[in-house]
Amino acid sequence: MPAAFQRRPSSAIRAARLLALITAFLAFLAPSALCEHGPAPVVTEKTAGHDAHAAHGKGLPNDAPVLFHIGPLPVNNSMIITWIVAIGIIVFAQRATRRIRSSREAANEVPSGAQNFWEFLVESLYNFLGEILGPKLVKKTFWFFATIFIFILFTNWFGLLPGVGTIGWSVPEDPGSPHIFNHVTRPLFRGGNADLNMTAAMALTFFGWWTWWAIRENSHGKKGIGGFFAGIVGVLKHLFAPKGKESGFMKYFLILVFAAVGLIEVVSILFRPVSLSFRLYGNVFAGENILESMMQLVPWLGWLIPVPFYFLELLVGLVQALVFTLLTSVFTLLICEHEEEHQEGVAAHH
Amino acid sequence: MDIPIAEILSNLHVGLAGLGSAIGVGLIGSKAAEATGRNPGAAGAVRNVAIIFAALAEGIIFFAIYLAK
Numbered sequence: 573m574p575a576a577f578q579r580r581p582s583s584a585i586r587a588a589r590l591l592a593l594i595t596a597f598l599a600f601l602a603p604s605a606l607c608e609h610g611p612a613p614v615v616t617e618k619t620a621g622h623d624a625h626a627a628h629g630k631g632l633p634n635d636a637p638v639l640f641h642i643g644p645l646p647v648n649n650s651m652i653i654t655w656i657v658a659i660g661i662i663v664f665a666q667r668a669t670r671r672i673r674s675s676r677e678a679a680n681e682v683p684s685g686a687q688n689f690w691e692f693l694v695e696s697l698y699n700f701l702g703e704i705l706g707p708k709l710v711k712k713t714f715w716f717f718a719t720i721f722i723f724i725l726f727t728n729w730f731g732l733l734p735g736v737g738t739i740g741w742s743v744p745e746d747p748g749s750p751h752i753f754n755h756v757t758r759p760l761f762r763g764g765n766a767d768l769n770m771t772a773a774m775a776l777t778f779f780g781w782w783t784w785w786a787i788r789e790n791s792h793g794k795k796g797i798g799g800f801f802a803g804i805v806g807v808l809k810h811l812f813a814p815k816g817k818e819s820g821f822m823k824y825f826l827i828l829v830f831a832a833v834g835l836i837e838v839v840s841i842l843f844r845p846v847s848l849s850f851r852l853y854g855n856v857f858a859g860e861n862i863l864e865s866m867m868q869l870v871p872w873l874g875w876l877i878p879v880p881f882y883f884l885e886l887l888v889g890l891v892q893a894l895v896f897t898l899l900t901s902v903f904t905l906l907i908c909e910h911e912e913e914h915q916e917g918v919a920a921h922h
Numbered sequence: 923m924d925i926p927i928a929e930i931l932s933n934l935h936v937g938l939a940g941l942g943s944a945i946g947v948g949l950i951g952s953k954a955a956e957a958t959g960r961n962p963g964a965a966g967a968v969r970n971v972a973i974i975f976a977a978l979a980e981g982i983i984f985f986a987i988y989l990a991k
Contacts, residue, residue, distance in 0.1 A: 851977060
């Protein structure tokens with residue numbers, strides 16, 4: 573593993589982790605407090621809800637239902653899954669890397685168990701991203717892409733567990749009917765990425781970091797405030813300035829062409845966060861809807877028909893995590909690579 | 923119920939977008955399989971490119987769904 577990962581975490585990172593743990597614990601406590609006041613939680617099978625669904629003619633709602641409020645902050649069921657997965661990953665990573673961080677000798681042992689799995693995951697991600705981004709850029713940006721991959725992957729897979737979308741609160745719409753509790757209107761859990769807020773937050777976070785990386789990489793090694801402005805000029809040059817060496821009339825013509833291309837490029841850059849968030853949300857949301865409608869397709873075969881679709885969703889969960897990571901890393905590469913370095917890189921590949 | 927034609931058009935528009943992105947993803951998949959067959963050594967690079975472009979082609983349908991109606 574690269575030496576960068578064996579450093580002890582700084583106190584700021586520790587404080588941030590502690591804060592994340594505390595908020596997560598609050599999230600666990602709050603639903604149980606709600607149970608005392610709200611309608612009684614009802615556990616129903618997904619297969620049992622078919623008649624209620626058929627009557628309403630709709631599957632999953634587009635927005636994640638809000639369960640409760642922490643102060644002014646509404647908390648919905650997708651956020652709860654997000655927190656559970658985040659805590660799971662943090663705790664597992666801390667456990668798995670405990671021996672590496674304990675002493676220098678332990679870091680040189682042959683790993684086993686959880687540490688082995690975690691090192692395999694991180695190291696294969698590092699090699700994979702290194703092939704795309706190149707050895708220099710991957711060192712600076714690996715933390716983001718690896719985190720986003722691991723997090724999206726496990727959030728997607730966690731959403732496939734039984735109990736997600738089937739345990740929750742139900743509002744009796746027709747008090748006379750015997751099936752009043754068949755349809756869970758406010759499930760306790762919902763796939764974390766089946767909430768557009770979550771995917772948009774990740775895409776916008778990436779957009780912020782992308783801007784920062786673009787400025788830093790295009791400042792050509794200058795530091796401080798001067799480097800910042802040099803970086804902004806570098807980014808603008810990267811987008812709008814003509815490439816290649818032409819002279820005479822062609823030069824002025826190319827300036828026009830590259831300015832127009834730069835404008836188109838800016839529009840495409842502005843659409844990236846939108847398409848990134850819609851893609852992930854659309855895939856996960858559609859997947860949940862497919863599973864639900866497959867369970868209701870033939871009522872007495874509801875246990876069999878979704879099985880191939882569960883495998884499909886396992887694949888989609890992996891592919892979408894990969895796609896998000898790949899696209900964000902390629903976007904970063906596109907703005908950060910320099911012409912001369914790129915040619916060297918290409919030459920080194922062959 | 924006021925303007926049924928708008929509903930029909932929006933359904934048509936999503937359907938056509940779905941058709942287009944399905945054709946796009948199919949072409950990318952077939953070409954990726956072909957390229958891997960010709961040059962198995964480049965399987966990793968081909969897979970990355972194929973996934974990126976499949977994702978871009980697939981993105982059309984999401985724009986269509988959210989812009990419909």
